[in-house]
Amino acid sequence: MRDTRNTRELRFTHFGAAGWSITDGETVILLDPYLSRVRFQGRRYGPHDATDIPNDPRPVVRLDESAPNDTATIDRHVPKADYILLSHSHFNHAMDMPYIARRTGAVVIGTESTCNIAANGGVPDEQIHAVRGGEDYEYKTFSLKVIPSLHSALSCKLYKDFGTVPQKDGPLQLDEFVEGGTLAYQIRIGGREILLFGSMNYIEREVEGLRPDVVFVASAPPRLEIHAYTERLLRSLGRPRLVVATHWDDQGLPFGASQDKALAQTDAFIREVKAVSPDSEVFVPPHFQTLVLDASGTMRVAS
Numbered sequence: 001m002r003d004t005r006n007t008r009e010l011r012f013t014h015f016g017a018a019g020w021s022i023t024d025g026e027t028v029i030l031l032d033p034y035l036s037r038v039r040f041q042g043r044r045y046g047p048h049d050a051t052d053i054p055n056d057p058r059p060v061v062r063l064d065e066s067a068p069n070d071t072a073t074i075d076r077h078v079p080k081a082d083y084i085l086l087s088h089s090h091f092n093h094a095m096d097m098p099y100i101a102r103r104t105g106a107v108v109i110g111t112e113s114t115c116n117i118a119a120n121g122g123v124p125d126e127q128i129h130a131v132r133g134g135e136d137y138e139y140k141t142f143s144l145k146v147i148p149s150l151h152s153a154l155s156c157k158l159y160k161d162f163g164t165v166p167q168k169d170g171p172l173q174l175d176e177f178v179e180g181g182t183l184a185y186q187i188r189i190g191g192r193e194i195l196l197f198g199s200m201n202y203i204e205r206e207v208e209g210l211r212p213d214v215v216f217v218a219s220a221p222p223r224l225e226i227h228a229y230t231e232r233l234l235r236s237l238g239r240p241r242l243v244v245a246t247h248w249d250d251q252g253l254p255f256g257a258s259q260d261k262a263l264a265q266t267d268a269f270i271r272e273v274k275a276v277s278p279d280s281e282v283f284v285p286p287h288f289q290t291l292v293l294d295a296s297g298t299m300r301v302a303s
């Protein structure tokens, strides 16, 4: 049930990859906050090594190595967090979560793998809420529907990423951040319903009938491995008025590098949205842009 009492402004700030900060001015909820932008090599899922650019100052990190958190960037952009939701446990979603949770005291919500990453990273037990999908949890200032979901079919459907992130002492290697299952989330906050995805797939029967005010759709090219990805999703959701493209960037590039190639690829996604839902407004936010959904229901870019 939509609770439209006390409808208030919401702000959504994009961190690149599938990362977001969402706030009603009181509670700050993060999704998949990944700001370390590792220059990885030897990736065993996904299409390629981190894109080479001239004069990249970042060290190369192999998949059988661990990567440090870019604490300076995280501290600059994530001053506060109350909750951290994880769609799944790959390093480009989950590796910065323990640092952020320790520093902010935020509660971590995710799968068993996500919870093991949190515990391995020194997040106190009382800050770790394990979910499986199907829960509908009430928190003080919002409620959260946890939705069983799927990861994208990477590497032209050759994607194989099984198992659970192990419990261990010491830092995880990048290749120990296995998917560990994938979830989507619908948050009810500030009189709105916000549906969030962190990978390019979904289970149609699990989202059928949801009526979000805003849907964040993972929109990178692996979506094209899925039958009628955009059309089936938006039809199931009743053609939401506001659609935000997420997970659209080349996450192997550092912040500040040109994303023109990835941005150009979002044109096709926008066309897919318009074909099934001509009245939807589509946003493709660059890194660190904030979108504001005001109390009247209008979405705009923060000035």
Ligand SMILES: [Zn+2]
Pocket (backbone or CB within 6 Å): 088, 090, 151, 179, 199
């Ligand atoms: Zn992933």
